[in-house]
Amino acid sequence: MIMTNSIADFFNYFGEYHDDLLIMVAQHLQIVLTVLAISIIIAVPLSLVLYQSQLLSSIVLAILGALYAIPSLAFFAILIPICGLGMPTAVTVLVVYVQFILVRNTLAGFKSVDASILEAGRGMGLSKLQLFVKVQLPLALPSLLGGLRLAVIATIGMTTIAASIGAGGLGTLLFDGLRMDYAVKIVWGTVLAFLLSWAANRILLIFERRSLKKSRGELKTAIRN
Amino acid sequence: MTNIALELVNITKKFAHAETNSVTGVSLTINEGDFVTILGTSGSGKTTLLKMVNRIYESTSGDIFFYGENIKKLKVEDYRRKIGYVIQQIGLFPHMTVEQNIATVPKILHWNKEKINARVDELLKLVGLGDEHYKKRYPKQLSGGQQQRIGLARAMAADPQLMLMDEPFGAIDAITRQNLQDELINIQKKLNKTILFVTHDINEAFKLGDKIIIMDKGEVQQFDTPYNILFHPANDFVKQLIETENIINRLKVLRVENFVQPLTQPTKLADGVIHNDKFLDDVLAKFFETGKKRLVVIDDQEEPIGEISWDQFIQLKKIQDNVVRLDVQKKNIRRVNDHD
Numbered sequence: 001m002i003m004t005n006s007i008a009d010f011f012n013y014f015g016e017y018h019d020d021l022l023i024m025v026a027q028h029l030q031i032v033l034t035v036l037a038i039s040i041i042i043a044v045p046l047s048l049v050l051y052q053s054q055l056l057s058s059i060v061l062a063i064l065g066a067l068y069a070i071p072s073l074a075f076f077a078i079l080i081p082i083c084g085l086g087m088p089t090a091v092t093v094l095v096v097y098v099q100f101i102l103v104r105n106t107l108a109g110f111k112s113v114d115a116s117i118l119e120a121g122r123g124m125g126l127s128k129l130q131l132f133v134k135v136q137l138p139l140a141l142p143s144l145l146g147g148l149r150l151a152v153i154a155t156i157g158m159t160t161i162a163a164s165i166g167a168g169g170l171g172t173l174l175f176d177g178l179r180m181d182y183a184v185k186i187v188w189g190t191v192l193a194f195l196l197s198w199a200a201n202r203i204l205l206i207f208e209r210r211s212l213k214k215s216r217g218e219l220k221t222a223i224r225n
Numbered sequence: 226m227t228n229i230a231l232e233l234v235n236i237t238k239k240f241a242h243a244e245t246n247s248v249t250g251v252s253l254t255i256n257e258g259d260f261v262t263i264l265g266t267s268g269s270g271k272t273t274l275l276k277m278v279n280r281i282y283e284s285t286s287g288d289i290f291f292y293g294e295n296i297k298k299l300k301v302e303d304y305r306r307k308i309g310y311v312i313q314q315i316g317l318f319p320h321m322t323v324e325q326n327i328a329t330v331p332k333i334l335h336w337n338k339e340k341i342n343a344r345v346d347e348l349l350k351l352v353g354l355g356d357e358h359y360k361k362r363y364p365k366q367l368s369g370g371q372q373q374r375i376g377l378a379r380a381m382a383a384d385p386q387l388m389l390m391d392e393p394f395g396a397i398d399a400i401t402r403q404n405l406q407d408e409l410i411n412i413q414k415k416l417n418k419t420i421l422f423v424t425h426d427i428n429e430a431f432k433l434g435d436k437i438i439i440m441d442k443g444e445v446q447q448f449d450t451p452y453n454i455l456f457h458p459a460n461d462f463v464k465q466l467i468e469t470e471n472i473i474n475r476l477k478v479l480r481v482e483n484f485v486q487p488l489t490q491p492t493k494l495a496d497g498v499i500h501n502d503k504f505l506d507d508v509l510a511k512f513f514e515t516g517k518k519r520l521v522v523i524d525d526q527e528e529p530i531g532e533i534s535w536d537q538f539i540q541l542k543k544i545q546d547n548v549v550r551l552d553v554q555k556k557n558i559r560r561v562n563d564h565d
Contacts, residue, residue, distance in 0.1 A: 114314070114316070116312060116314030116315070116316040117316045117317075117318060117319070118316075119281060119312060119316060120310065120312060120314075120315070120316025120317070120318075120376075121316070121318070122281060122305070123279055123281060123305060123308075123310030123312070123389075124305060124306070124309075124310055124329060124330050124379070124380070125301075125302045125303070125304075125305035125306035125308075125330060125333070126302070126329070126333070127302050130333065134318075134329070135318055138320045139319070139320060214320050215319065215320045216319060216320070216365065217319045217320055217321075217322075217363025217364055217365045217366070218363070218365065219363075
């Protein structure tokens with residue numbers, strides 16, 4: 001009896017507040033996408049620079065690793081005096097976290113490209129840019145996308161915590177639910193965050209696998225007649 | 226007059242943190258259309274020398290001139306596009322089809338589509354993979370030998386004047402290697418490319434090269450025709466190097482055309498003839514078959530162009546005798562050492 005009541009409550013909540021829920025999903029996605037866009041713009045060139053120097057890459061990765069180890073709430077607290085409450089602080093912190101995942105994977109991707117392939121490319125007269133676009137990027141792409149997938153999932157999770165500093169998103173449901181001791185909100189927050197992660201994972205996996213097949217030369221080609 | 230394709234003037238290379246030079250004071254001239262092999266052991270500087278030609282490595286001092294132009298003054302990408310580069314690891318782009326691999330440089334040079342397609346077909350036929358279905362394959366779907374054929378086709382895509390080849394057949398099984406060597410000789414004859422070909426395999430160096438650069442400790446020990454290297458070795462190093470091979474094996478890689486002597490007496494085809502693209506082991510067989518001491522060498526048009534005589538073989542025999550003596554010495558030394 002209690003069970004059926006709870007399930008009914010759960011769906012009634014959606015009937016009543018679906019607009020709010022959708023807005024929170026949209027906010028959540030907005031934060032995640034902003035974080036990822038900024039992160040990629042920083043991480044790819046940074047990885048390329050680090051690719052040139054073994055020493056520099058171990059230093060920078062150590063720093064990024066240390067930053068990644070700071071608990072998110074503490075990180076928010078440190079930045080609030082500088083960036084204030086809300087989205088800017090949340091995005092800044094998340095970008096820093098994501099760098100560790102993205103840079104590590106992107107760098108691994110560039111390093112996985114066989115040196116002889118690059119030498120052949122240089123030897124035939126490809127410029128640095130041509131070599132990057134035609135050879136290095138397509139071959140590093142599976143690793144880069146793998147990092148992106150991990151980063152997306154981590155960001156979706158961490159963004160829920162960003163609600164604690166007023167950044168909005170699905171975390172709002174969780175914190176409200178906790179404060180009001182209202183389980184339905186908490187469950188909705190959890191379910192929606194899970195669905196977002198799951199969907200993002202599935203979609204990115206498709207691209208990742210495709211790029212992996214492409215980089216290995218295993219895609220089936222259409223035979224022209 | 227022949228054009229000079231490449232001129233190296235006092236080229237030296239010392240890598241950062243290295244104690245000694247990898248290449249020291251190399252000066253040499255390579256004529257257009259020459260097939261030059263660079264022979265040496267690992268660490269002899271042969272690959273370093275080759276890689277300074279297309280500026281994969283920059284020389285520490287000295288100058289290289291490509292058709293009279295100092296390569297340091299040329300834009301490196303443009304310069305490299307005039308040179309075909311084939312390496313042992315092949316280095317095909319795994320994410321591109323055979324067709325896309327070969328078309329890489331022509332695309333950069335903005336050739337139109339028809340010209341590129343025609344060139345790809347032409348090259349695939351040239352390297353013996355003319356079947357239509359190869360074009361759409363990925364490197365992974367080819368055998369090692371086939372991959373290097375594509376590597377060769379890709380290097381020749383933009384019709385380079387010079388080909389640099391760094392042990393291209395080193396990782397390929399012996400039978401396929403022989404076929405590829407034969408085909409490379411044919412391709413070179415057909416297209417008259419200037420080729421610089423690095424190898425550590427003495428047979429390969431003699432079989433392919435019109436001229437051979439022998440390197441040791443970063444210096445050129447001798448740069449000469451296979452004939453002169455065998456009969457007039459410049460120093461003890463070269464002498465020892467050529468003596469390490471069994472004489473019959475050596476005959477298999479010496480081309481008749483390198484041993485042709487002017488005719489000493491009027492020709493009668495009945496004297497016994499040998500085609501100039503044969504090898505010396507064929508000549509030896511012919512001597513035994515016919516019982517003659519002299520064979521007339523003929524060219525593709527079956528015209529007599531010279532002769533080859535039994536006496537030349539006696540000289541080879543003398544070199545062989547030295548080898549036996551040397552081997553005995555070595556064994557004795559080893560035995561002495563074993564007792565220690």
